[in-house]
Amino acid sequence: MLWTVASVVALGFLVALEIAARHYGMRGPITNQAREVIFAPKSGPLLYASMALMMVVLTWRERMIAAGVAVGIDVVFFLVRWALDAKMMFGNGALWVVLGYAVIAVTRRTGRERALLLKGVGLGLLLVAGRKTGDTWLLVTSKTRPTVLDQYVATADHALGDPSWLAGRIVRATGPIGDHILDYVYIQLAVAAVVVALYQLRNVAAERRFPSHHLVRTFLVIGLLGPGIYMIFPVVGPIFAYGADGGHWAVADLWPNTPPTGVPHHMPFNEITPRNCMPSLHTAWATAIFIHSRKGPRILRFFGVFWLIATLGATLGFGYHYGTDIVAGVVFTLTIEAALRSLERGWDRAGIQLVAYGATVFTALLLSYRYLSVEMADQPWVFGPLIILSMLSVIYGYIRTTQLWEPKATPARQPEPQPELV
Numbered sequence: 001m002l003w004t005v006a007s008v009v010a011l012g013f014l015v016a017l018e019i020a021a022r023h024y025g026m027r028g029p030i031t032n033q034a035r036e037v038i039f040a041p042k043s044g045p046l047l048y049a050s051m052a053l054m055m056v057v058l059t060w061r062e063r064m065i066a067a068g069v070a071v072g073i074d075v076v077f078f079l080v081r082w083a084l085d086a087k088m089m090f091g092n093g094a095l096w097v098v099l100g101y102a103v104i105a106v107t108r109r110t111g112r113e114r115a116l117l118l119k120g121v122g123l124g125l126l127l128v129a130g131r132k133t134g135d136t137w138l139l140v141t142s143k144t145r146p147t148v149l150d151q152y153v154a155t156a157d158h159a160l161g162d163p164s165w166l167a168g169r170i171v172r173a174t175g176p177i178g179d180h181i182l183d184y185v186y187i188q189l190a191v192a193a194v195v196v197a198l199y200q201l202r203n204v205a206a207e208r209r210f211p212s213h214h215l216v217r218t219f220l221v222i223g224l225l226g227p228g229i230y231m232i233f234p235v236v237g238p239i240f241a242y243g244a245d246g247g248h249w250a251v252a253d254l255w256p257n258t259p260p261t262g263v264p265h266h267m268p269f270n271e272i273t274p275r276n277c278m279p280s281l282h283t284a285w286a287t288a289i290f291i292h293s294r295k296g297p298r299i300l301r302f303f304g305v306f307w308l309i310a311t312l313g314a315t316l317g318f319g320y321h322y323g324t325d326i327v328a329g330v331v332f333t334l335t336i337e338a339a340l341r342s343l344e345r346g347w348d349r350a351g352i353q354l355v356a357y358g359a360t361v362f363t364a365l366l367l368s369y370r371y372l373s374v375e376m377a378d379q380p381w382v383f384g385p386l387i388i389l390s391m392l393s394v395i396y397g398y399i400r401t402t403q404l405w406e407p408k409a410t411p412a413r414q415p416e417p418q419p420e421l422v
Helices: 002-023 029-035 044-057 060-084 092-108 111-144 150-160 163-187 189-200 215-232 244-249 281-293 298-317 323-345 349-371 373-378 380-405
Strands: none
Touching: 002 029, 002 111, 029 111, 044 060, 044 092, 044 111, 044 189, 060 092, 092 111, 111 189, 111 215, 150 163, 150 323, 150 349, 150 373, 150 380, 163 189, 163 298, 163 323, 189 215, 189 281, 189 298, 215 281, 215 323, 281 298, 281 323, 298 323, 323 349, 323 380, 349 373, 349 380, 373 380
């Protein structure tokens, strides 16, 4: 029942976004995804990652066959595109395989096996649909929010020492090598999430069921709720509001050399640049990857740490985010993760308190960025530590509460001494 309701809601949401995109003369998520059956996909690695998620329900023999079919189809598409001198990109084969297993589930499977395979297909399609949905959401934010709040956020960012300006200078100093590494990390975030999710879902094929909570759930909920905050708190980011990428809409070409000054106010901006800065969802997703990698082997834990640090460097160093929305993104993720874990295990007092506290801190941060930004800039030694402490308090609350939820290890029973053997 839960999967049916979720599927119906997701389909309705996609249809609504398709209509909204058409209203603005653009293709929506459904059309864009359907085009990738034939035309060059936007991201081949993402489609293969979605196929990998779907394959967690298959046997190893079925996985090998599916992977071989996907590669074979892509080879055919590659040769045809090469002959026609068309845009080159792989990934169609992976999408064909996922859709093919949807047909197999309906026509060749029954009962629990059909439901399990459809869940796997749905998981894979949700990953790519989430990417298409996000693209349409960004279009909607740019069309419906003519003014942005960047000046308020940039002013509040003085309390944290203008970290985006500092990180921007550091990234420029690293040259093309650092730039390319961070750019790859930033773009392939969803693929990194699949790496962690595959470890969490490694036993699905053997147990014939999904775990009650895993990274993909958190990833999708972050992507569903985050764009709603974009609409409430529209911000484009320092490289657009204060950099050359903003063109004549920018306040001035200041990023990353000169932090802005002056009294903040609403500023009009173009209808192209997405208002996707507050909170930083890349930070939110990277934080979720870090959290879910903690119970994996050492290499996976190192992977989670690296991806979080590199994502923070990219979001700040490329000028896509301010320090203030990085803090908001961390609090946003911990609150969602706490809510999902509480939903999984049953709501208790500790879970309710943690979610309520996280939501309160998140709301207080956004309100302070908007209405106390001047005071925050004037007294950075007061408000800077307060911002960091508010984030650390949510982190501490999450760690403390989730430790209470962990099953207590039962000590090994010691054999009783036997007097006749003494």
